[in-house]
Amino acid sequence: MAAGDSFSVTTPIFYVNDAPHIGHAYTEVAADVLARWHRQSGVDTWSLTGTDEHGQKILRTAVANGVTPKEWADKLVADAWVPLLQTIDIANDDFIRTTEERHESVVQQFLQKLYDDGLIYDGEYEGYYCVGCEEYKQPSDLVDGSGEFEGQYVCPIHGRPVEVLKEKNYFFRMSRFQQRLLDLYESQPDFIQPDSLRNEIVSFVRRGLDDLSISRQSFDWGVRVPWDDKHVVYVWFDALINYISALGWNPEQPGELFDRFWPSNHIVGKDIARFHAVIWPAMLMAADLPVPRRVFGHGWLLVGGEKMSKSKLTGIAPSQITDVFGSDAFRYYFLRAIAFGQDGSFSWEDLAARYQAELANGFGNLASRVVAMVGRYCDGVVPEAGPLGEAEAGIQRTVADAVVAATAAIDRFAIHDSIAAVWSIVDELNGYLTVQEPWKVAKDESQTERLRTILYTAAEGLRALAVLLSPVLPQATQKLWTALGAEPHLGALVDQRIPDAGEWEQLPAGARTQALEALFPRIEHEATA
Numbered sequence: 351m352a353a354g355d356s357f358s359v360t361t362p363i364f365y366v367n368d369a370p371h372i373g374h375a376y377t378e379v380a381a382d383v384l385a386r387w388h389r390q391s392g393v394d395t396w397s398l399t400g401t402d403e404h405g406q407k408i409l410r411t412a413v414a415n416g417v418t419p420k421e422w423a424d425k426l427v428a429d430a431w432v433p434l435l436q437t438i439d440i441a442n443d444d445f446i447r448t449t450e451e452r453h454e455s456v457v458q459q460f461l462q463k464l465y466d467d468g469l470i471y472d473g474e475y476e477g478y479y480c481v482g483c484e485e486y487k488q489p490s491d492l493v494d495g496s497g498e499f500e501g502q503y504v505c506p507i508h509g510r511p512v513e514v515l516k517e518k519n520y521f522f523r524m525s526r527f528q529q530r531l532l533d534l535y536e537s538q539p540d541f542i543q544p545d546s547l548r549n550e551i552v553s554f555v556r557r558g559l560d561d562l563s564i565s566r567q568s569f570d571w572g573v574r575v576p577w578d579d580k581h582v583v584y585v586w587f588d589a590l591i592n593y594i595s596a597l598g599w600n601p602e603q604p605g606e607l608f609d610r611f612w613p614s615n616h617i618v619g620k621d622i623a624r625f626h627a628v629i630w631p632a633m634l635m636a637a638d639l640p641v642p643r644r645v646f647g648h649g650w651l652l653v654g655g656e657k658m659s660k661s662k663l664t665g666i667a668p669s670q671i672t673d674v675f676g677s678d679a680f681r682y683y684f685l686r687a688i689a690f691g692q693d694g695s696f697s698w699e700d701l702a703a704r705y706q707a708e709l710a711n712g713f714g715n716l717a718s719r720v721v722a723m724v725g726r727y728c729d730g731v732v733p734e735a736g737p738l739g740e741a742e743a744g745i746q747r748t749v750a751d752a753v754v755a756a757t758a759a760i761d762r763f764a765i766h767d768s769i770a771a772v773w774s775i776v777d778e779l780n781g782y783l784t785v786q787e788p789w790k791v792a793k794d795e796s797q798t799e800r801l802r803t804i805l806y807t808a809a810e811g812l813r814a815l816a817v818l819l820s821p822v823l824p825q826a827t828q829k830l831w832t833a834l835g836a837e838p839h840l841g842a843l844v845d846q847r848i849p850d851a852g853e854w855e856q857l858p859a860g861a862r863t864q865a866l867e868a869l870f871p872r873i874e875h876e877a878t879a
């Protein structure tokens with residue numbers, strides 16, 4: 351990437367209606383790995399997450415719990431959503447809440463601009479609304495109810511009847527943007543990824559776009575429409591604006607952060623891709639603002655073959671996993687085991703098996719063995735290498751190739767491919783030690799130089815691994831960095847540049863190693879759901 355480039359990534363802002371489950375945490379760690387990778391590549395980087403706090407569903411939940419909606423949101427943010435970020439080790443730059451003044455005022459200014467430009471009109475909405483989805487529904491989106499819901503239209507996502515709405519609403523002239531959206535999808539083919547999702551959205555827009563009802567007046571928990579305070583802004587229209595309100599945009603003064611970091615890359619679940627890839631760019635076009643850089647819809651997590659969601663009561667709390675396996679394992683497992691963009695099945699057995707085989711036996715054991723041998727055979731000082739042979743050249747090539755392949759994969763958000771590329775170093779180094787047998791070489795005093803060469807090569811390979819795996823495994827790689835004695839010579843791990851990770855002989859001979867506790871300790875208790 352050229353100097354001066356920036357990278358900005360967002361998660362959806364999460365609805366504060368309930369506690370976080372592993373689906374939310376999956377989105378967070380994916381965005382976080384992309385952000386950390388870019389930061390460590392020397393790219394000016396910004397990552398944003400937050401909470402969506404308006405709308406009828408939250409109002410009803412708060413009332414049912416005997417508190418105001420703001421009290422309800424404050425409690426969920428403090429007790430659940432902010433702690434989630436610590437549970438899974440997220441290094442976000444900002445956290446925005448849609449009830450903050452900095453957001454609400456921007457929503458009003460954005461809306462006023464569209465109103466002044468004739469892109470909003472008043473009309474009457476008559477149709478269906480799912481409060482669970484906070485979405486207007488067409489009859490074709492719905493299914494016929496059965497049993498207690500016989501004779502009613504039911505939302506297939508929530509399994510509950512939709513409400514019939516008849517209200518005077520304000521409408522956004524979204525239909526005007528149909529052709530411009532199709533032109534965007536055509537001219538910027540990676541605007542929506544993966545391709546399967548892109549195809550779905552393109553055919554949806556080709557069928558024609560209606561204008562969008564963007565206000566409600568039957569309840570009052572939302573941002574007031576600035577010219578008509580009987581109305582509150584439709585919760586999605588309000589929420590999407592967070593991506594620019596957090597950057598300090600307003601119509602008079604876009605602001606320094608907006609100039610630096612917009613357009614962003616939006617990571618979303620595929621079920622809300624339509625809001626991000628249709629409504630949001632149409633809103634931005636209406637306001638004469640650049641559309642997002644990319645909308646990437648990841649797949650669903652399947653548990654026992656079913657989509658995991660809180661409404662189906664199969665939600666698993668992220669802490670259930672991190673309490674047993676740690677946050678690094680959580681991050682690694684979901685990003686390695688599931689091709690990013692496709693659906694993936696979660697099972698405790700698969701998680702436990704990968705933890706043991708890949709993290710504990712593969713990477714963790716490699717790190718422990720090498721650090722222990724430098725301790726035992728070289729008095730805890732990284733040795734000077736002698737002449738390098740073909741095997742050592744092979745390790746150097748593997749590392750250099752991994753940097754290139756992993757970077758290319760990250761550029762297309764193929765996080766799983768990126769980790770796999772870096773993991774080739776783990777496998778090659780383990781194979782190298784098996785063939786070179788340094789523990790045998792150590793017994794032959796005439797081969798001291800050869801032993802030093804082998805151990806230097808292994809330690810230097812670990813130096814590269816620590817740098818390249820730091821975005822995914824921030825805690826384990828920090829322990830390894832400390833154990834290698836790298837910090838006094840090379841500086842902090844997070845300041846190591848990924849594009850330079852393949853340059854050989856960075857870890858200096860003479861660096862003093864320290865004992866390394868097991869990076870991925872054996873799990874004593876069988877984890878079960």
Ligand SMILES: [Zn+2]
Pocket residue numbers: 480481482483484505506507508
């Ligand atoms: Zn629904």
